[in-house]
């Protein structure tokens with residue numbers, strides 16, 4: 001181990017310098033200090049702690065010791081020189097992952113899995129070093145998913161096939177095999193299923209048929225408790241609306257053979273995961289957990305790509321073993337803001353399929369679909385319960401082509417689609433901020449027009465609510481998305497500039513913090529007022545109190561409101577980050593890229609931005625090369641989940 005103590009003060013000095021320069025979170029230094037205070041701390045341990053905590057801030061759930069050996073400059077968003085300076089200050093460091101493991105395992109603050117556990121703050125699992133909380137969450141998710149995936153139910157394949165033929169009748173599959181049909185058959189036999197696919201590939205359409213199938217084949221169908229949930233209120237409302245619509249359409253088709261309208265009525269509203277699990281103010285713990293499990297038989301979770309590791313662990317902990325979990329989401333979208341890339345990790349084999357012989361036989365018997373050779377393989381149990389829908393019904397045109405090119409990392413093709421400027425796609429290159437402001441003026445002009453017209457004169461509360469709904473719906477048809485928060489091309493700069501422009505054009509009269517027409521986004525859950533992080537509302541006059549303002553929120557068709565002055569954690573929302581836009585869709589979406597590239601500007605971010613657009617997509621970029629650079633940069637999140645779920649996949 002050399003003489004590590006000799007370098008420790010130099011290392012603390014270098015860490016403090018990096019922290020003061022804004023290259024390292026204060027928290028990362030403080031965490032390293034805390035660990036060092038618990039026992040002898042050689043420089044390798046101090047350095048590993050600072051890096052681990054820093055990477056957690058970038059969404060990684062652990063650090064690979066091989067990355068520590070090779071130098072994690074890129075993961076940290078540092079230059080090689082910066083890392084070398086820090087490593088030099090630490091003195092001689094282990095060179096290989098194995099040597100790192102040996103040094104760390106010798107420290108009293110590190111629990112090496114398999115050894116006696118003293119509840120140390122750090123966990124060494126093979127060649128990955130974790131903060132204990134993330135190790136616990138990752139282990140819980142992996143174990144729960146493995147156990148669920150291994151639990152395959154006995155299914156009457158003949159009956160399933162007959163029902164699938166009814167539910168998918170009159171449909172000529174746009175592709176062979178019919179992945180939607182196949183997904184229903186696969187989800188029905190397991191206690192976990194993942195249905196992934198890009199926008200408009202029919203995830204909700206499929207899950208509505210899955211529910212009908214369950215209803216038709218479950219032994220005690222009438223008593224099945226079905227719950228719908230999503231990470232945000234908006235996504236939950238969208239899920240419920242789409243499922244209700246699909247089930248009502250189906251009800252007409254199947255008629256008296258299946259009482260589907262009853263099912264729709266019995267299902268109840270979709271909820272946010274926070275509300276489903278019973279979030280409590282000022283506590284990370286939920287009311288539901290394995291000691292007080294959720295009262296459900298089937299749980300459908302939409303927008304699963306937004307679910308972070310800790311939330312997924314809480315969800316799986318609270319789900320009774322007998323219940324079926326169906327995760328829906330687009331594995332290629334941005335991962336959650338918080339640590340983890342759970343859906344991406346769980347969908348490792350989704351593209352390839354990797355279905356084994358037993359799945360192929362079952363699928364053929366239960367759905368009549370034959371799995372082509374290219375999708376056969378030897379994936380683990382979870383791969384057998386995962387289906388990727390591959391054909392978009394909504395995104396056939398240029399927006400879809402653009403999304404596909406970006407997703408495949410083909411910058412040349414993406415630029416060609418953007419330059420062709422066909423059917424709703426436009427690229428403003430070498431743009432000035434003025435270009436975004438012009439788009440904002442015409443885009444937001446629509447809701448401001450309805451706002452200005454006001455509710456019908458002399459009309460009562462119902463007319464007021466109808467007017468509010470129309471203003472909110474118009475507002476939802478246009479949005480500016482940013483990659484970054486700060487600067488001229490960031491959320492803060494654009495929000496100020498857009499408000500100024502709308503005021504200048506006489507469309508708004510901003511006066512102080514709260515003014516009629518101000519759109520706001522909630523930035524923190526507030527259980528008192530019932531508004532949650534990510535909720536977007538509009539400030540409008542309170543019909544009951546002249547001069548007072550309320551913020552109105554739309555969930556599906558339902559309008560609710562809160563007195564403006566009661567909302568404390570909000571920010572203006574003409575422009576929002578792509579991250580915050582997940583789970584939403586706008587008729588016209590404008591994506592503003594910054595002048596310079598950065599670690600945050602990735603392929604997944606551009607793809608997520610494009611796929612928020614339903615009819616029109618405009619890319620605005622001040623510097624040409626940034627798009628191609630972003631497309632080339634993939635999000636990488638270090639985690640052990642994939643390997644824990646399917647150890648053989650290594």
Ligand SMILES: Nc1ncnc2c1ncn2[C@@H]1O[C@H](COP(=O)(O)OP(=O)(O)OP(=O)(O)O)[C@@H](O)[C@H]1O
Nearest residue numbers: 171197198199200201202203204205206242393394
């Ligand atoms: N097999 C099908 N036959 C006919 N229409 C379909 C089929 N599959 C999906 N659709 C239609 O395509 C549209 C998109 O489907 P759906 O909303 O289920 O997609 P999604 O993958 O859930 O989309 P999102 O990513 O936006 O949540 C809907 O209008 C739906 O009715």
